[in-house]
Amino acid sequence: MWKNWSGNQTAEAPVAQPRSAEQLQALLRDTGDVLRPVGAGHSFTPLVTGHGQILRLDQIDKPVVISSDPGRARVNANARLHQLSAALGAQGQAFRNLGDINVQSLAGAMSTATHGTGRELPCLAAEMTGAQLLSGTGEVIEITKEDLPGMQVSLGLLGVLLEIELNTVPAFNLRRRVGVRPVEEMLSRMHEKWAEHRCYEFFILPHSAKGVQVTHDVTDDAVGKAPIDLDALGLQMMKLFSALRHVHPKLHKAALALMLKLQGEESFVGESWRVLSTTRNMRFNEMEYHLPPSEVEAVLREITGLVATRHTEVWFPIEIRQTAGDTAWLSPFQNGPRVSVAVHMHAGQDHSGFFRDCEAVFRSAGGRPHWGKLHSLQRRDLEELYPDLGKFDALRARLDPQDRFLSPALAKLFRP
Numbered sequence: 001m002w003k004n005w006s007g008n009q010t011a012e013a014p015v016a017q018p019r020s021a022e023q024l025q026a027l028l029r030d031t032g033d034v035l036r037p038v039g040a041g042h043s044f045t046p047l048v049t050g051h052g053q054i055l056r057l058d059q060i061d062k063p064v065v066i067s068s069d070p071g072r073a074r075v076n077a078n079a080r081l082h083q084l085s086a087a088l089g090a091q092g093q094a095f096r097n098l099g100d101i102n103v104q105s106l107a108g109a110m111s112t113a114t115h116g117t118g119r120e121l122p123c124l125a126a127e128m129t130g131a132q133l134l135s136g137t138g139e140v141i142e143i144t145k146e147d148l149p150g151m152q153v154s155l156g157l158l159g160v161l162l163e164i165e166l167n168t169v170p171a172f173n174l175r176r177r178v179g180v181r182p183v184e185e186m187l188s189r190m191h192e193k194w195a196e197h198r199c200y201e202f203f204i205l206p207h208s209a210k211g212v213q214v215t216h217d218v219t220d221d222a223v224g225k226a227p228i229d230l231d232a233l234g235l236q237m238m239k240l241f242s243a244l245r246h247v248h249p250k251l252h253k254a255a256l257a258l259m260l261k262l263q264g265e266e267s268f269v270g271e272s273w274r275v276l277s278t279t280r281n282m283r284f285n286e287m288e289y290h291l292p293p294s295e296v297e298a299v300l301r302e303i304t305g306l307v308a309t310r311h312t313e314v315w316f317p318i319e320i321r322q323t324a325g326d327t328a329w330l331s332p333f334q335n336g337p338r339v340s341v342a343v344h345m346h347a348g349q350d351h352s353g354f355f356r357d358c359e360a361v362f363r364s365a366g367g368r369p370h371w372g373k374l375h376s377l378q379r380r381d382l383e384e385l386y387p388d389l390g391k392f393d394a395l396r397a398r399l400d401p402q403d404r405f406l407s408p409a410l411a412k413l414f415r416p
């Protein structure tokens, strides 16, 4: 049985593992099944599951980097971000920005508008400048400039991405600084921090009035020794302490305060891709909405209010980042920067009530959801939020006229 990273999506569907475009073409020709491409299976939404077959694409026989010039590379769409980062690094190039982890496939990450943080830094999909696609009609085509804004964020609905051409930047080092701050200070200074630092994000730690801020800035300083990753230990401790909250609230607060005291300030230098992404071992489910920047403070006050009153069971940190705007038709960042607020719950907890209440707050602030993270949008909501949805529908009708890549769950959203 196939399941995604957190285990909230499962499928009995057969998993095909083609090794070439020809084998993919044969699959398309010889079965009538709906085919759903999968990357690393790190999305929480039902993008891959449904009827038909799942297409694992990590065995497609292609070099990781196919060709490169300064500022531009053509790569294997199904390579993982860490493989690509290492291969580009060997040629003196790098991704402009990355998210929290780097195990996703490039096609998977771009298809859902995966992002990192930085006021001037767009999501990964906005870096796509060209692509080779096996369309629903069985042809291997090069995406034209006109169709590119449809392809950049496309949820595997247009066909199978085989190669991607993207913008790169010269390889660079980043200094990462991590420190604990009062939530009030982070709320009042976040916009200043986004202006000051290349990458800025912060985490609000429930029930502590404290948070952790992380900055990344370009430096010529030499690469140093990475400190031990304490994030995983911190999460384990927060999980353990959460059991104390109802029986001994004072002890719970004291334990959290002690943990934060021990955190100290961290500062080290590394190659950009090694510093930006870390490992996430503890399984969780997540909802993330991308909001107009002017709305974020009020939204965060409402969400922290919910955690303090109606959803005291929540102990997972709330993550806040910013991403620059772009022009992709289905990009949540279309037409201007957005601040992303991500709420998480441990995979063993029931997240439905908390996420439902958060979603109401996000929606009323004009938020658009991350395509790979939990949301309950319907077709009519997409029509409201995405002015270019009709252009995407038309492109899908041209590239996949027989709905070979449209599962029942996706048909509810993408069949006009």
Ligand SMILES: Cc1cc2nc3c(=O)[nH]c(=O)nc-3n(C[C@H](O)[C@H](O)[C@H](O)COP(=O)(O)OP(=O)(O)OC[C@H]3O[C@@H](n4cnc5c(N)ncnc54)[C@H](O)[C@@H]3O)c2cc1C
Pocket (backbone or CB within 6 Å): 005, 006, 036, 037, 038, 039, 040, 041, 042, 043, 044, 047, 048, 057, 077, 078, 098, 099, 100, 101, 103, 104, 105, 106, 107, 108, 109, 110, 111, 112, 113, 114, 115, 116, 154, 155, 156, 157, 159, 160, 161, 162, 280, 370, 371, 372, 373
């Ligand atoms: C621990 C964790 C940390 C995360 N951190 C971040 C983060 O920092 N920032 C962020 O924005 N998101 C983050 N995410 C979400 C994640 O980046 C996205 O859900 C991303 O899409 C997952 O990539 P994947 O390779 O697993 O793709 P999958 O989830 O496997 O697939 C995603 C979509 O891509 C399509 N697809 C895959 N391959 C192809 C192909 N070859 N051709 C066409 N379509 C294809 C699939 O059909 C599907 O619609 C995180 C998720 C987890 C579990």
